[in-house]
Amino acid sequence: xxxxxxxxxxxxxxxxxxxxxxxxxxxxxxxxxxxxxxxxxxxxxxxxxxxxxxxxxxxxxxxxxxxxxxxxxxxxxxxxxxxxxxxxxxxxxxxxxxxxxxxxxxxxxxxxxxxxxxxxxxxxxxxxxxxxxxxxxxxxxxxxxxxxxxxxxxxxxxxxxxxxxxxxxxxxxxxxxxxxxxxxxxxxxxxxxxxxxxxxxxxxxxxxxxxxxxxxxxxxxxxxxxxxxxxxxxxxxxxxxxxxxxxxxxxxxxxxxxxxxxxxxxxxxxxxxxxxxxxxxxxxxxxxxxxxxxxxxxxxxxxxxxxxxxxxxxxxxxxxxxxxxxxxxxxxxxxxxxxxxxxxxxxxxxxxxxxxxxxxxxxxxxxxxxxxxxxxxxxxxxxxxxxxxxxxxxxxxxxxxxxxxxxxxxxxxxxxxxxxxxxxxxxxxxxxxxxxxxxxxxxxxxxxxxxxxxxxxxxxxxxxxxxxxxxxxxxxxxxxxxxxxxxxxxxxxxxxxxxxxxxxxxxxxxxxxxxxxxxxxxxxxxxxxxxxxxxxxxxxxxxxxxxxxxxxxxxxxxxxxxxxxxxxxxxxxxxxxxxxxxxxxxxxxxxxxxxxxxxxxxxxxxxxxxxxxxxxxxxxxxxxxxxxxxxxxxxxxxxxxxxxxxxxxxxxx
Numbered sequence: 001x002x003x004x005x006x007x008x009x010x011x012x013x014x015x016x017x018x019x020x021x022x023x024x025x026x027x028x029x030x031x032x033x034x035x036x037x038x039x040x041x042x043x044x045x046x047x048x049x050x051x052x053x054x055x056x057x058x059x060x061x062x063x064x065x066x067x068x069x070x071x072x073x074x075x076x077x078x079x080x081x082x083x084x085x086x087x088x089x090x091x092x093x094x095x096x097x098x099x100x101x102x103x104x105x106x107x108x109x110x111x112x113x114x115x116x117x118x119x120x121x122x123x124x125x126x127x128x129x130x131x132x133x134x135x136x137x138x139x140x141x142x143x144x145x146x147x148x149x150x151x152x153x154x155x156x157x158x159x160x161x162x163x164x165x166x167x168x169x170x171x172x173x174x175x176x177x178x179x180x181x182x183x184x185x186x187x188x189x190x191x192x193x194x195x196x197x198x199x200x201x202x203x204x205x206x207x208x209x210x211x212x213x214x215x216x217x218x219x220x221x222x223x224x225x226x227x228x229x230x231x232x233x234x235x236x237x238x239x240x241x242x243x244x245x246x247x248x249x250x251x252x253x254x255x256x257x258x259x260x261x262x263x264x265x266x267x268x269x270x271x272x273x274x275x276x277x278x279x280x281x282x283x284x285x286x287x288x289x290x291x292x293x294x295x296x297x298x299x300x301x302x303x304x305x306x307x308x309x310x311x312x313x314x315x316x317x318x319x320x321x322x323x324x325x326x327x328x329x330x331x332x333x334x335x336x337x338x339x340x341x342x343x344x345x346x347x348x349x350x351x352x353x354x355x356x357x358x359x360x361x362x363x364x365x366x367x368x369x370x371x372x373x374x375x376x377x378x379x380x381x382x383x384x385x386x387x388x389x390x391x392x393x394x395x396x397x398x399x400x401x402x403x404x405x406x407x408x409x410x411x412x413x414x415x416x417x418x419x420x421x422x423x424x425x426x427x428x429x430x431x432x433x434x435x436x437x438x439x440x441x442x443x444x445x446x447x448x449x450x451x452x453x454x455x456x457x458x459x460x461x462x463x464x465x466x467x468x469x470x471x472x473x474x475x476x477x478x479x480x481x482x483x484x485x486x487x488x489x490x491x492x493x494x495x496x497x498x499x500x501x502x503x504x505x506x507x508x509x510x511x512x513x514x515x516x517x518x519x520x521x522x523x524x525x526x527x528x529x530x531x532x533x534x535x536x537x538x539x540x541x542x543x544x545x546x547x548x549x550x551x552x553x554x555x556x557x558x559x560x561x562x563x564x565x566x567x568x569x570x571x572x573x574x575x576x577x578x579x580x581x582x583x584x585x586x587x588x589x590x591x592x593x594x595x596x597x598x599x600x601x602x603x604x605x606x607x608x609x610x611x612x613x614x615x616x617x618x619x620x621x622x623x624x625x626x627x628x629x630x631x632x633x634x635x636x637x638x639x640x641x642x643x644x645x646x647x648x649x650x651x652x653x
Contacts, residue, residue: 387581484643
């Protein structure tokens with residue numbers, strides 16, 4: 001080898017050594033950064049954990065008295081925190097720094113079944129631009145976890161909490177969908193079914209096989225002695241379609257508690273293993289990017305002999321612990337409680353300002369009372385209940401809606417209605433008759449659900465558009481009735497958007513989608529026999545383009561809603577911190593709602609009747625601007641056309 005070649009080889013060797021040294025330096029620097037990053041993350045977690053530890057331990061030990069199980073819970077919490085992605089941790093920190101992020105006036109939700117809306121999760125991801133056109137920044141994905149075909153209860157009989165229904169996609173698809181939503185500023189809500197599992201769940205199968213450990217995760221009894229005692233005080237949820245609270249299992253010769261349906265087995269939360277495992281399932285799901293956990297059937301999750309097995313103190317202990325666990329592991333996540341009761345009974349599920357439980361609750365009572373008001377043209381009950389809600393602390397956030405996936409139950413305040421000569425049974429019958437079009441002058445089209453001729457407690461199904469008369473008008477090809485139905489829909493939306501809390505649209509309402517009767521021809525018996533599927537139809541993408549064609553039914557509804565949304569986002573009085581109250585109109589068909597924030601105020605007036613009326617309010621000599629028409633007027637003796645509405649705005653120095 002000559003000198004020239006030797007120098008060349010030496011230079012190559014030196015270059016290779018430098019490359020290796022450089023790579024090692026980079027690797028060392030990366031390792032240092034990773035260590036520092038991990039240390040910072042650990043410090044963040046420890047700070048949150050230590051802040052909550054004493055109360056969390058106290059509540060857990062009060063409920064279970066099991067220190068080893070508490071230690072296991074804490075270990076799992078730390079593991080799920082470590083597994084949480086950097087992107088989600090960053091979002092947690094952002095929301096932790098702005099804890100009222102969900103109370104702003106720009107929040108708007110939409111709920112839908114994934115398959116009905118877009119086929120599967122990939123399909124939903126492809127429709128994010130449509131959600132943006134609706135100004136939606138919160139979506140509720142109806143139940144999508146694995147359920148047995150024919151025994152799913154619409155997805156609420158979960159067979160596997162860590163598997164997506166195969167026709168909807170995979171957990172990877174869910175993570176990709178939530179990530180795509182987050183990039184657009186859209187939060188994602190899912191149902192977390194805590195009260196029960198499907199009989200096909202692994203725990204249930206092992207319980208049936210005789211494994212005592214798994215039987216202890218449910219309520220199993222060798223004979224009917226104890227179940228009969230429960231039945232004395234525990235009400236039935238579905239007395240017609242699923243009577244009783246227990247089911248006899250011939251395959252294991254035991255009774256099992258089944259509050260909802262025979263294939264949904266109630267979990268025993270007196271067993272700490274159940275609580276720990278269900279918390280693990282929740283944390284696994286939020287680590288896929290879920291922002292809002294809708295806790296299904298919250299009041300039912302603790303059972304105790306000699307009680308109604310509803311709303312027991314232990315329920316609040318469990319929800320409080322769940323709140324603290326999320327604040328430690330994933331503080332960007334919210335808890336939404338499904339509590340179907342009147343406002344004053346719902347309030348305890350918010351907890352207290354010092355020891356909060358749910359971040360948000362459904363305003364079920366106002367929804368039912370709104371439809372009562374449509375049928376009676378009498379706003380007194382609605383005003384009474386709004387006055388109750390508006391007196392609550394502003395930290396309490398309600399989700400408001402006109403329709404959802406479920407039926408309308410007429411759980412009104414009949415004790416209060418007695419003063420007007422309204423009795424419960426005949427009034428429920430009147431409401432159901434009205435919304436089926438059986439009352440003279442009604443163009444509503446709905447169907448009954450769970451009709452019980454003995455209790456006379458049937459519930460009602462139907463879309464907003466059909467209940468407002470749009471279906472009947474279209475069938476008759478009556479343009480005058482069509483215009484009236486659209487006016488009624490617009491008025492209800494204007495009222496929805498002025499309420500305190502977050503408005504949630506049921507998918508299809510934005511284009512006036514009517515009832516879908518095809519469920520009656522389904523090959524699936526459960527679907528065919530469940531009238532709730534009348535309003536669970538597929539989204540009409542064939543009609544969606546009509547929303548952009550001026551003058552169409554879809555355009556008239558969509559455009560009016562879009563205008564309301566934009567006004568709500570723009571004006572300060574719609575903020576969650578605004579003062580809200582009702583004003584007397586001296587006409588029972590009219591409702592007046594006022595919102596004030598700082599030196600700005602909005603006054604909304606709504607006519608629930610089919611006649612022109614006058615709101616005999618007196619808001620002084622000030623000039624107000626109608627946000628919809630631009631008209632300016634003094635608010636004194638304000639005329640309101642049939643099914644009319646207005647938002648009047650004023651700002652002062």
